[in-house]
Amino acid sequence: MEYKQRISFVGAGSMAEALMSGMLQEGxxxxxxxxxxxxxxxxxxxxxxxxxxxxxxxxxxxVIEQATIIIxxxxxxxxxxxxxxxxxxxxxxxxxxxxxxGISTSKITSLIGKNVAVIRAMPxxxxxxxxxxxxxxxxEFAKSEHLEIAKTLxxxxxxxxxxxxxxxxxxxxxxxxxxxxxxxxxxxxxxxASEVGLEQEVAKDLILQTIIGAAEMLKSSTKQPSTLRKExxxxxxTTEAGIKVLEEFNYQDAMxxxxxxxxARSTELGSSL
Numbered sequence: 001m002e003y004k005q006r007i008s009f010v011g012a013g014s015m016a017e018a019l020m021s022g023m024l025q026e027g028x029x030x031x032x033x034x035x036x037x038x039x040x041x042x043x044x045x046x047x048x049x050x051x052x053x054x055x056x057x058x059x060x061x062x063v064i065e066q067a068t069i070i071i072x073x074x075x076x077x078x079x080x081x082x083x084x085x086x087x088x089x090x091x092x093x094x095x096x097x098x099x100x101x102g103i104s105t106s107k108i109t110s111l112i113g114k115n116v117a118v119i120r121a122m123p124x125x126x127x128x129x130x131x132x133x134x135x136x137x138x139x140e141f142a143k144s145e146h147l148e149i150a151k152t153l154x155x156x157x158x159x160x161x162x163x164x165x166x167x168x169x170x171x172x173x174x175x176x177x178x179x180x181x182x183x184x185x186x187x188x189x190x191x192x193a194s195e196v197g198l199e200q201e202v203a204k205d206l207i208l209q210t211i212i213g214a215a216e217m218l219k220s221s222t223k224q225p226s227t228l229r230k231e232x233x234x235x236x237x238t239t240e241a242g243i244k245v246l247e248e249f250n251y252q253d254a255m256x257x258x259x260x261x262x263x264a265r266s267t268e269l270g271s272s273l
Contacts, residue, residue, distance in 0.1 A: 005029075005033070005068045005069050005149070006033045006034075006035075006066055006067045006068050006069070007023070007029060007033060007034055007035075007067055007068070007069040007070075007071065007153075008034075008035045008036070008037070008063045008064060008066070008067035008069070008070050008071070009034070009035070009036040009037070009071045009073050010037060010038075010063065010070060010071070010072050010073065010074060010082060010086060011038055011071075011072065011073030011074035011075070011078075011082070012036050012037070012038040012041065012044050012045060012048060012073070013038075013073060013074075013075075014125065014128065015073055015099055015123065015125070015127065016036060016071065016073035016099075017048065017128075018123075018125070018127040018128040018132075018157060019071065019073075019099075019123070019127060019153070019154075019156075019157060020034055020036065020048075020052060020054065021052065021128075022127065022130055022156035022157035023153060023156045024052060024054075025130075025156070026156040028152070028153070028156055031052055031053040031054045031055075032055070034052075034054040034055065035054065035055040035056070035057060035062075035063050035066065035067065036048055036054055036055070036056055037056065037057055037058060037060065037063050038074070039074070039078065039082070042058075060085055060086050060089065061089050063086070063089075064086050064089035064090055064094070065089050067094070068093075068094065068095065069094070069095045069096075069097065069149070069153075070086070070090070070094055070095070070096045070097070071096075071097045071098075071099065072096065072097070072098040072099065072100055072108070073099050073100075074100070075100075076100045076101055076102055076103055076269060076273060077273070079100055079103050079107070079108070079111070079273060080111060080273065083108060083111040083112060084111060087111060087112045087113055087114075090112050090114060090116055091114070091116075092114055092115060092116055094116055094117070095116075095117050095119065095142075095146050095149060095150075096108065096112070096116055096117065096118045096119070097118075097119045097120075097121055097150055097153070098118065098119070098120050098121065099121050099122070099123060101122065101172050101176060101266055101269060102169070102172070102266045102267065102268075102269035102270035102273070103120075103269075103270055103273060104120075104165065104270055105118040105119075105120055105137070105138070105139025105140065105142075105165060106139065106140065107270070107273065108139070109139060109140065109141065115140075115141045116141060117138075117139070117141050117142040117143065117146045118138075118139035118140075118141065118142055119136055119137070119138050119139065119142050119146055119147060119150045120136065120137050120138075120139070120165060120168055121134055121135070121136050121150060121154055122134065122135045122136075122168050122171045122172050122175070122176045123154060123157065123158070123176075124175055124176050124177075124178060124179050125179050126158065126179055127157035127158060130156075130157050130158060131157075131158050132154070132157045132158030132159070133158060133159055133161075133175040133178075134154040134157070134158060134159070134160045134161070135160075135161050135162070135163045135167075135168060135171040135175070136150050136151060136154065136160060136161070136162045136163070137162065137163050137164060137165040137167070137168055138162075138165075139165070147162060168266075169263050169264075169266040169267045169270070170263050172262065172263065172266040173259045173260065173261075173262035173263030173264075173265075173266060174259055174262075174263070176262075176266075177259075177262045181255070181258065182211070186207055186208075186211070189203075189207045190203055190204065190207065193206075193207070229243075
């Protein structure tokens with residue numbers, strides 16, 4: 001069912017496109033309800049217009065005033081300049097949703113200079129294929145109905161949960177950056193497959209199905225990951241031999257440190273802006 005809102009994206013990167021594509025595919029909006037702009041990449045806007053038939057423009061007054069929902073999707077480093085340019089056209093009835101890592105709702109509200117409803121969202125790049133894990137939190141002037149609107153929007157690209165804003169840094173380090181950790185693991189598995197003599201295409205199919213299968217097991221089973229791991233690990237067997245090497249290299253400690261560092265970096269980025 002078509003959604004009775006109009007939405008504008010400020011920023012036209014891959015996340016903006018993923019969200020826009022999901023909303024259109026799910027029938028939440030029709031192209032005429034969506035407008036997108038960016039700082040200066042006109043070719044990018046032309047490509048999006050051609051691909052999705054959405055409105056594209058550099059008329060910032062029109063971008064904001066014709067919308068009921070504004071999604072901030074520029075790079076975090078551009079937040080101050082980007083928001084200040086649109087702030088004169090934002091009014092108290094707008095809903096502003098930010099997908100910018102590390103940028104607090106209070107920072108956004110301060111830049112706008114009005115008591116506008118702000119929701120922070122932390123999706124991940126799997127939104128491109130409708131498999132994002134997104135966390136939402138609301139700012140000081142956002143109400144439960146604003147959170148429900150945001151939930152409806154982001155459910156078009158995956159699952160959605162709500163958290164306190166203070167927890168969004170941890171979400172960023174865990175699921176926001178999480179796809180990259182999995183890709184990094186696959187890189188290592190592909191390298192290992194090559195070194196033990198498997199053909200690249202054969203290895204790729206086996207690796208991907210192994211990860212998909214393990215994820216589905218985790219999703220469908222009530223058992224803890226440690227239990228599922230032990231069920232695969234026969235005493236004296238091949239899996240146990242491999243796990244012992246991971247333990248020698250402190251694999252789990254490295255992953256914990258990785259997520260903690262990414263979480264801390266999210267906090268640093270927010271503080272620096």
